[in-house]
Amino acid sequence: MENKIPMHIDKEDPLYKAIFELxxxxxxxxxxxxxxxxxxxDLIGKQxxxxxxxxxxxxxxxxxxDMVYSKEKSLERYLKAFDITCALMQDTESIERIAYELAEDAAQENVKYLEVRFAPILHTNKGLTMEEITSAVCKGLARAEEKYDIVTGVIICAMRHFVPCGIELNLLKSLxxxxxxTASVLMAVQTARHAVAMAKKDHHIVGFDLAGGEKDNPAKRYREAFKIATEGHVPITIHAGEAFGPESIQQAVVDNHAKRIGHGTNLHKNELLMTFVTNERIPLEVCxxxxxxxxxxxxxxxxxxxxxxxxxxxxxTICTDNRLMSNTTVTKELYIVAKAFNLDLDHIKILISHGFNSALYNCYFPESANAYKAMRxxxxxxxKExxxxxxxxxxxxxxNQNTK
Ligand SMILES: [Zn+2]
Known part of the structure; x- marks a missing residue:
């Protein structure tokens, strides 16, 4: 697939190698x-x-x-790809394996801290409970942590739009x-309660997120879910300003107390808000x-x-979003950023340190040998490194030289 990527990724470039090692x-x-x-x-064969x-x-x-430099961006095609992956993630064994392999892939390119996110409701088609799903993810990550030099966290996602998945369809049948x-708001509230309950049980749970279609699904609709997460001391990050304007980011940080923003691509369209986000030191997860x-x-x-x-x-902080669909790694994303904006390794190091400084924490396990201590x-x-x-x-x- 490499030849289809418009930006040439030269793995022999000393800059690429240096980024890989960091x-x-x-x-x-x-x-x-x-x-x-x-x-x-393998899973298609097995299942x-x-x-x-x-x-x-x-x-x-x-x-x-092929969509990177194309004018035609088909969100439909992008989302259809998730129908395939989610269909294969309806049993705990597969989910655990996928979580393990993701942490393994990250560790092998020297990612030392990884926060994995998923929406439990998308894995309920065959009757798994949210707890079974989240536990399987944590188990897979813990297994990778034993083998590799990596610390991991988990972010539980609620969905902005109605998703025709197992648990939500059952809800429609019953009501x-x-x-x-209303169904999607109810599910978000349930998911927030689940995130809080799981955070008390497993140190991996570090955050609560809202993902899915931004258009016509404003974050403020989900205020109750965010209130539950905040009162339960689970930090909030929200997908915002990716497919919708800065008002979506405004709702995320002002109405819903987001500690981080997923994407924030449209933030630059509102100077005042951009200044606010900068001054509040709210990190943007850029993919x-x-x-x-x-x-x-x-x-x-x-x-x-x-x-x-x-x-x-x-x-x-530079992130991958979807390693499969975007055919990428953190090394690749940082290399692309360096090439596109002519950044040297010092700039890349600052971007990387933003990532380490923006990690979310589980406050229920502050003193045990857990992600919190390991992260510090x-x-x-x-x-130092x-x-x-x-x-x-x-x-x-x-x-300073540029602004003189
Ligand atoms: Zn995302």
């Missing part, structure tokens, strides 16, 4: 968007699901390389007069390849507002 984070990574093709083929098993056909349906909007694939405003990486955000000193240790180790102070001085110096 300790990194991935704070925005969807479990159902980050399966290996080999695993998909007897009727999908093509031909690798080329599968890649065509699942990998969106025939309920409308889609540049994914944005190029779904946002019709961009046909070149250089058109993405990332550089503007960096120049405005916004806390931006990791952060100070990485700060990245030579953070020097990198920061150099980057600040380059900004």
């Amino acid at each position: 300790p990194k984070t991935d704070l925005h990574c969807h479990l159902d968007g980050s399966l290996r093709i080999d695993t998909i083929i 007897g699901v009727t999908f093509p098993v031909d690798r080329a056909k599968l890649e065509e349906q699942l990998i969106m390389d 025939p007069y309920i409308d889609y909007e 540049i390849t994914s944005n190029l694939q779904t946002n019709p405003e961009f046909t070149r990486y250089e058109e993405h507002p990332l550089k503007k955000y960096m120049d405005n000193r916004l806390r931006t 240790k990791l952060r100070s180790k990485v700060t 990245l030579n953070y102070r020097d990198a920061l001085d150099n980057v600040n110096e380059s900004y």
Whole structure:
């Protein structure tokens, strides 16, 4: 598939190699968007699901390389790919395996801290409970942590739009007069309660998110769910300003107390809000390849507002979103960013350190040998490894020169 990528990824480039070697984070990574093709083929065989098993056909349906520089961005096609992956993630064994393999893939490119997110309701088609699903994810991640030098966290997602999945369809059957909007709000509230309950049981649970179609589904509709998460001390990150304007980000940070923003691609369209987000040190989880694939405003990486955000000193962290659909890794995303915006390794190190400084924490397990303690240790180790102070001085110096 490599030849279809408009930006040439030269794995022999010393810059690529240097980025690969650096300790990194991935704070925005969807479990159902980050399966290996080999695993998909294996699971199709094992589960007897009727999908093509031909690798080329599968890649065509699942990998969106050709959409990066295209004017035609088909969100429909992008989302259809998730129908395939989710169909294969309806039993605990497969879910655990996929979580394990994702952490393994990340560890193998020196990602030291990974936050994996998923919407439990999407895995309820065959009767699994939300608790069984989340426990399977945590188990898979814990298994990878034993084997590799990686710390992981879990973000539980509620969905903005009505999803015709097991649990939600059952709800409609039981309550025939309920409308889609009310059903999705109810499910979000349930998911928030689930996130709080699981955070008390498993140190991996570090956040609550709202994902899905932004248009016509404003975040403020889900205020009750966010209230439950906040009162339960589960930190909030929200997909906002990806497919909708800055008002979506306004709702996320003002109405719903988001501690981080997923994407925030349209934040630059409101200067005042951008200043607020910068001053509040609210990090943006930037997934540049994914944005190029779904946002019709961009046909070149250089058109993405990332550089503007960096120049405005916004806390931006580079993430993968969907390793499978976007055919990417953290190394690749950082390399693309460096190439597109002509950044040196010091700038890349600052982006990486933003990731380590923006990790979410589970406050129910503060003193045990858990992600919290491991993350703190990791952060100070990485700060030394990245030579953070020097990198920061150099980057600040380059900004000062530019603004003189
Ligand atoms: Zn996302």
